[in-house]
Amino acid sequence: xxxxxxxxxxxxxxxxxxxxxxxxxxxxxxxxxxxxxxxxxxxxxxxxxxxxxxxxxxxxxxxxxxxxxxxxxxxxxxxxxxxxxxxxxxxxxxxxxxxxxxxxxxxxxxxxxxxxxxxxxxxxxxxxxxxxxxxxxxxxxxxxxxxxxxxxxxxxxxxxxxxxxxxxxxxxxxxxxxxxxxxxxxxxxxxxxxxxxxxxxxxxxxxxxxxxxxxxxxxxxxxxxxxxxxxxxxxxxxxxxxxxxxxxxxxxxxxxxxxxxxxxxxxxxxxxxxxxxxx
Amino acid sequence: xxxxxxxxxxxxxxxxxxxxxxxxxxxxxxxxxxxxxxxxxxxxxxxxxxxxxxxxxxxxxxxxxxxxxxxxxxxxxxxxxxxxxxxxxxxxxxxxxxxxxxxxxxxxxxxxxxxxxxxxxxxxxxxxxxxxxxxxxxxxxxxxxxxxxxxxxxxxxxxxxxxxxxxxxxxxxxxxxxxxxxxxxxxxxxxxxxxxxxxxxxxxxxxxxxxxxxxxxxxxxxxxxxxxxxxxxxxxxxxxxxxxxxxxxxxxxxxxxxxxxxxxxxxxxxxxxxxxxxx
Numbered sequence: 001x002x003x004x005x006x007x008x009x010x011x012x013x014x015x016x017x018x019x020x021x022x023x024x025x026x027x028x029x030x031x032x033x034x035x036x037x038x039x040x041x042x043x044x045x046x047x048x049x050x051x052x053x054x055x056x057x058x059x060x061x062x063x064x065x066x067x068x069x070x071x072x073x074x075x076x077x078x079x080x081x082x083x084x085x086x087x088x089x090x091x092x093x094x095x096x097x098x099x100x101x102x103x104x105x106x107x108x109x110x111x112x113x114x115x116x117x118x119x120x121x122x123x124x125x126x127x128x129x130x131x132x133x134x135x136x137x138x139x140x141x142x143x144x145x146x147x148x149x150x151x152x153x154x155x156x157x158x159x160x161x162x163x164x165x166x167x168x169x170x171x172x173x174x175x176x177x178x179x180x181x182x183x184x185x186x187x188x189x190x191x192x193x194x195x196x197x198x199x200x201x202x203x204x205x206x207x208x209x210x211x212x213x214x215x216x217x218x219x220x221x222x223x224x225x226x227x228x229x230x231x232x233x234x235x236x237x238x239x240x241x242x243x244x245x246x247x248x249x250x251x252x253x254x255x256x257x258x259x260x261x262x263x264x265x266x267x268x269x270x271x272x273x274x275x276x277x278x279x
Numbered sequence: 280x281x282x283x284x285x286x287x288x289x290x291x292x293x294x295x296x297x298x299x300x301x302x303x304x305x306x307x308x309x310x311x312x313x314x315x316x317x318x319x320x321x322x323x324x325x326x327x328x329x330x331x332x333x334x335x336x337x338x339x340x341x342x343x344x345x346x347x348x349x350x351x352x353x354x355x356x357x358x359x360x361x362x363x364x365x366x367x368x369x370x371x372x373x374x375x376x377x378x379x380x381x382x383x384x385x386x387x388x389x390x391x392x393x394x395x396x397x398x399x400x401x402x403x404x405x406x407x408x409x410x411x412x413x414x415x416x417x418x419x420x421x422x423x424x425x426x427x428x429x430x431x432x433x434x435x436x437x438x439x440x441x442x443x444x445x446x447x448x449x450x451x452x453x454x455x456x457x458x459x460x461x462x463x464x465x466x467x468x469x470x471x472x473x474x475x476x477x478x479x480x481x482x483x484x485x486x487x488x489x490x491x492x493x494x495x496x497x498x499x500x501x502x503x504x505x506x507x508x509x510x511x512x513x514x515x516x517x518x519x520x521x522x523x524x525x526x527x528x529x530x531x532x533x534x535x536x537x538x539x540x541x542x543x544x545x546x547x548x549x550x551x552x553x554x555x556x557x558x
Contacts, residue, residue, distance in 0.1 A: 004306075005284055021432040027283075132439030153300040159438040160411030 001143070001150050002090050002120070003028055007056035010049055010089075012041050014217070014246035014255070016066045019059060019094075023248075030248045031055065035065065037208050037217070040072030043079055050087045057090050063107050064097035067217045067246055067257040069210020071101070077110045085118055090141055095123045099179055101212040102187040117142035125166060127213075128179065133162040186214040189260040196269070197258070200276035214261040219254060224279065226256040232278055238271040280422070280429055281369050281399070282307055286335035289328055289368075291320050293496070293525035293534070295345045298338060298373075302527075309527045310334065314344065316487050316496070319351030322358055329366045336369050342386050343376035346496040346525055346536040348489020350380070356389045364397055369420055374402045378458055380491045381466040396421035404445060406492075407458065412441040465493040468539040475548070476537070479555035493540040498533060503558065505535040511557055517550040 003009060005027030011019060013032035023030045031049055034042045041060060049055060062072040062080075072080070084091050095109045111121040117140075124136035135158050140147035151157075169175055193216055197207055204221035220226065226242035233240065243255030262268055282288060284306030290298060292311035302309045310328055313321045320339060328334060341351040341359075351359070363370050374388045390400040396419075403415035414437050419426035430436075448454055472495055476486055483500035499505065505521035512519065522534030541547055 018432060025429060025432055130439075131435070134434070134436065134438040150304060153297060153304055155413070155434075156410070157413065159413040159441045160409075161440055161444070162438045165440070 001140075001147060002057040002092070004056075008053055010046060010055045010058040012060055012065055012068075014067055014243070014252055016061070017241075017245040020246075020248050028056075032247060032249060032251070035068060035070065037068045037070055040065070040070045040076055041080065043076065043083060046080070047083060050083065050089060055087070055089050057092055058084060059092040059094065060110075061094045061097065062110055063095055064100060064210065064212030066097065066213060067208075067215050067241070069208055069213045069215060069217070071107050071211040074108065077108070078113055081110055081113050081118070085116060088118075090118050090120060092120045092122060095121060096127050097213045098123065099128050100183060100186060100214070102183060102190060103211065104180075104183060107212075111139060114141070120147075128182065129166070129169070129175070133166065134159065135162045135166050186261065189262070189264065190214060190216065192264060193258060193260040193272075196272050200272055202279055214259065216258045216260060218256050218258065220256070220279065223254070225253050227253065229256070229278060233275055236274050236278065238275050240275070280419075280426060281336040281371070283335075287332055289325060289334045289337040291339055291344055291347075293346055293522070293531055295340070296520075296524040299525075299527050307335075311526060311528060311530070314347060314349065316347045316349055319344070319349045319355055320359065322355065322362060325359070326362060329362065329368060334366070334368050336371055337363060338371040338373065339389075340373045340376065341389055342374055343379060343489065343491030345376065345492060346487075346494050346520070348487055348492045348494060348496070350386050350490040353387065356387070357392055360389055360392050360397070364395060367397075369397050369399060371399045371401060374400060375406050376492045377402065378407050379462060379465060379493070381462060381469060382490065383459075383462060386491075390418060393420070399426075407461065408445070408448070408454070412445065413438065414441045414445050465540065468541070468543065469493060469495065471543060472537060472539040472551075475551050479551055481555075481558055493538065495537045495539060497535050497537065499535070499558065502533070504532050506532065508535070508557060512554055515553050515557065517554050519554070 003026065008029045008031050009023055010031045010033055012035040014035065015032070020030060031053065033045045033049060036042065040062060062077055064071060081091070091110060093110050098109060099106060101107060109121060111119045120141045121139040122136065125133060126136070138147060138151070190210060194207055197205065197216065197218065201218070202221050206219040208217040210216065227244050230240060230242040241257040243252030243257070244250060246252055246257070282305065287308045287310050288302055289310045289312055291314040293314065294311070299309060310332065312324050312328060315321065319341060341356055343350060360370070370389060372389050377388060378385060380386060388400060390398045399420045400418040401415065404412060405415070417426060417430070469489060473486055476484065476495065476497065480497070481500050485498040487496040489495065506523050509519060509521040520536040522531030523529060525531055525536070
């Protein structure tokens with residue numbers, strides 16, 4: 001809806017590899033904006049990018065981005081929206097992790113401050129209730145009818161049984177109870193994984209402190225290449241996401257992502273011990 | 280998977296308007312090949328088109344195309360595949376109506392003769408069991424892994440509950456019984472609608488004789504414009520699909536499509552009488 005092949009799209013860096021694949025398949029160019037684990041996307045870098053290049057759209061996960069787990073502060077969300085408004089660049093806001101705050105406080109999406117229809121807000125129940133239901137939604141910005149038309153000709157609709165099941169679940173109030181439980185489980189899992197990594201991994205390993213979601217981002221000391229490490233780890237039966245996946249331009253070779261949304265048992269303990277030994 | 284923006288795609292004419300919308304949204308050009316209600320797509324016209332223009336792909340509904348309801352004869356299906364093979368042009372075969380033969384005989388898809396992986400076979404349960412389930416499938420031609428990759432990054436998967444429900448329905452043998460009933464209902468509905476149109480509409484109206492599916496294609500005598508007629512009919516509470524919808528180049532102004540998959544009652548009778556009066 002917002003781009004044509006050849007256009008440039010500004011994204012967070014590191015970012016979810018699925019987004020990089022979509023950008024590539026649509027013939028678009030990814031412009032990676034450095035993103036800080038605490039402050040979120042660098043507004044300074046984005047300002048420079050918007051002044052220098054024609055950016056067709058910006059795609060972001062301001063609440064608990066994958067892999068950093070950052071919650072962009074509200075003041076920076078508003079500043080980002082002002083910046084995009086000044087340059088008339090639309091924002092695709094992916095809020096798929098927004099309900100998964102580890103503290104329990106649901107942060108506002110940037111869409112909350114959108115007065116000009118510049119924000120195309122997307123979300124889904126895939127990261128909360130069930131990825132298999134394939135229920136997602138879009139609150140489009142300026143051109144609702146065009147969005148509806150493209151939705152229709154591309155997918156007609158989301159599967160009706162899934163929509164009805166989700167509607168029933170929400171109506172009965174189950175979702176809020178479910179969220180409370182799952183947030184608390186994720187918080188424990190992230191804390192436990194952080195503790196084990198701190199104990200087992202090389203001393204100068206840096207670990208993200210996610211405010212939401214269920215993944216950890218690790219920066220390893222020295223000259224380790226995590227893509228090679230991933231191959232050796234897989235031979236030892238251990239799977240993780242190497243850092244290079246999260247960039248289109250070969251960054252983050254010394255980083256990796258751990259998924260904490262696993263049933264914690266001896267297998268996880270052994271896997272972490274093996275990975276640490278390989279390191 | 281098979282095209283880039285600017286490419287030309289050969290299609291049947293008349294064709295389903297949803298396909299025209301998809302072609303437009305992907306920035307492709309539609310090359311309309313005349314299609315006969317008895318013989319199907321004109322191989323002579325397609326031969327000419329393939330010799331004269333670079334055609335990236337061909338998209339067809341050889342079994343009971345919408346709106347004509349044509350079943351392309353097997354000998355012509357094989358000739359079409361040979362022609363496409365000679366020009367190395369892939370065929371996207373949409374077999375969504377293939378199970379809805381009015382006689383009860385399930386025709387073979389062109390994919391049945393495909394030895395070179397030139398045919399990308401698509402189908403769905405949307406026209407048989409339920410459009411709301413959103414379950415479809417693809418048997419790709421040459422590049423299975425690329426198809427799987429694009430499916431994954433575009434939709435990840437079909438909703439799991441829908442897939443499991445359909446699998447269960449098939450496993451228990453309900454689908455075959457269901458098909459027998461629904462085919463017989465469609466056959467009766469098509470026959471009844473044909474009878475009423477013959478009685479009520481202008482004498483030189485030509486009506487298709489679909490071999491499958493549940494729509495009728497009408498060619499009206501004289502200089503009637505069915506797009507204008509559709510507006511006036513809608514004011515009178517009557518809805519049909521005007522012929523112009525089925526072409527990207529303004530053909531079929533004097534044609535219209537009637538959907539027979541309706542519960543037959545006095546409202547349908549009154550609607551047909553009103554439409555005939557407007558004509």
